[in-house]
Amino acid sequence: MVLKRIVLTFPHKLVDEPIVYKLVKDHDLVFNILQAKITPKEEGLMVLELKGTKENYAKGIKYLASIGVKLKPLDQDVRRDEDRCTHCGACISICPTESLYVDKKTMKVIFDPEKCIACELCVKACPPRAMIVKF
Numbered sequence: 001m002v003l004k005r006i007v008l009t010f011p012h013k014l015v016d017e018p019i020v021y022k023l024v025k026d027h028d029l030v031f032n033i034l035q036a037k038i039t040p041k042e043e044g045l046m047v048l049e050l051k052g053t054k055e056n057y058a059k060g061i062k063y064l065a066s067i068g069v070k071l072k073p074l075d076q077d078v079r080r081d082e083d084r085c086t087h088c089g090a091c092i093s094i095c096p097t098e099s100l101y102v103d104k105k106t107m108k109v110i111f112d113p114e115k116c117i118a119c120e121l122c123v124k125a126c127p128p129r130a131m132i133v134k135f
């Protein structure tokens with residue numbers, strides 16, 4: 001039996017596709033949606049926990065890749081270099097899990113690693129490259 005957490009990124013043309021339903025029905029996988037950010041006309045992002053036999057898991061992943069879903073295992077960590085962060089706020093609206101937010105008292109940008117799903121969207125968005133991927 002396989003139990004894995006993966007990050008799915010899919011183009012807006014797939015936003016209305018019953019992707020999770022097909023994983024269950026056609027590939028006999030059990031799922032748990034950990035996070036989802038799906039906006040019409042934009043790229044969708046979903047973090048799924050998938051459980052099933054090794055064979056079914058492989059088939060399910062193959063199906064996702066075949067329809068154009070980008071996949072990434074959730075086995076890495078994103079950290080912030082506090083010395084580099086200028087609290088510019090460029091990362092806040094990009095973060096799908098609200099791991100980056102403004103503390104209204106100090107007006108500083110806070111990073112909550114507990115909420116972070118390591119999607120890396122903030123890494124490219126951060127001008128001084130303060131958000132770092134740790135493997």
Ligand code: SF4
Nearest residue numbers: 085086088089091126
């Ligand atoms: S974009 Fe980078 S520098 Fe700006 S607040 Fe976010 S982590 Fe800090």
Ligand code: SF4
Nearest residue numbers: 095116117119120122
């Ligand atoms: S990697 Fe960055 S954008 Fe993604 S969830 Fe973590 S803090 Fe938010």
